Amino acid sequence: MGRWAAAVFAVRERLPMWVQLRCGLEPKTLAALAVILVAAAVFAGMHFWSARPEGVRAPDMVGEAVHAPAPEADAETEPEGSGRPEPSPGPAAGAGGQIVVDVSGKVRNPGLRRLPSGARVDDALTAAGGARPGADLAGLNRARVLMDGEQLVVGAPPVPVPLPGGPVGEGAGAGPVSLSTATAEQLEGLPGVGPVLAQHIVDYRTQHGGFRSVDELREVNGIGTRRFADLRPLVRP
Template identity: 35%
Template sequence: MPVYKKSMLILIVLVVAALGGTYYGLYATESEVVESLPVAQDLAADRKITVYVTGGVNKPGLVQLPEGARAAEAVNACGGLLPTADSEKVNLAQTLKDGQQLRVPERKLDGTGARSQAKDDKDLVNINTADEKALDSLPGVGPAMAKRIIEYRETEGAFQSIEDIKKIKGIGETKFAKLKDKICI
């Protein structure tokens, strides 16, 4: 076989090997990317949040839940509601966030076990559960501010104390002083 044919044959073999190696390298990289996507999704599903549940539940304390869990799941993880729990004052459909405290209030009972109808308790507006009309009835709170309060609850979660209402734009110390005896959580 002449030298130039051997050189040509070697060149063709090298070109085919280089093309094959390039094709294999590209294919192997694509399959790694495709295979890594489900793993990333599984990690997101395994993320946990820690919530502190207090008040009218059987076993108050810290619970770990999957990210995106609802308040009802946290209450169930604590053994459910006590018979004295006031479930109407907690939004069990609320989405929880890591580090949040969920307080389940208890009904005030008189000596017979019936709910006390104290005048001051009846007149308070729960800033975590009140609708726009009830919030609008508060002194210094108009329709626009009532909407901001509801929007805050939906985006940030429930108020943890009545002082948290000062986080709403337009509610400062003066307005809070007028509200504090008329609101509860």
């Protein structure tokens, strides 16, 4: 009991005076008070431990590969039926994949004809009822692909133009059409040249001061390789 009495005395000496007076300095009271103080200390310690700040882990960095778009499938490995449209080169077409051509001259039913894109001269002749009897089709390329807005003159004679240095009017020899002096109406007499294309030729020579060579005709809007080959022997600068 010596150690217990010494411990009780030590605790009593450290208690405030009002506690000593209130509790009457009894050993049992001091022991109960000590237990309460210890329990309070334990509770405070637990509360402090649970309220301590905890470290938060930063989120992982999202790689660029997650947001990068998936690479397009190679054309050679793309499965059939994928729905990717294939480019289809061809003449310019109007609305709905059709072209409008003006068929005139020696045909049974001249006028405007709507044909599918990629139609040829022979298709236009068929749509116009065919050529009239006696119409000369020797200079007409019936396999040529038509362009939208083109005028097709069937069986028209060559356009008479004055030769260099020759007289104007009757007696003037017929020859190649001059690209630098012919009117739009004269240019329309050429195979495959309609009002729109004839105006393009006139606009080009106005902007460039005429034609210095027949090869410049290829720079006119609407003159492709096939059409240039048809017009080359029929025109001059």
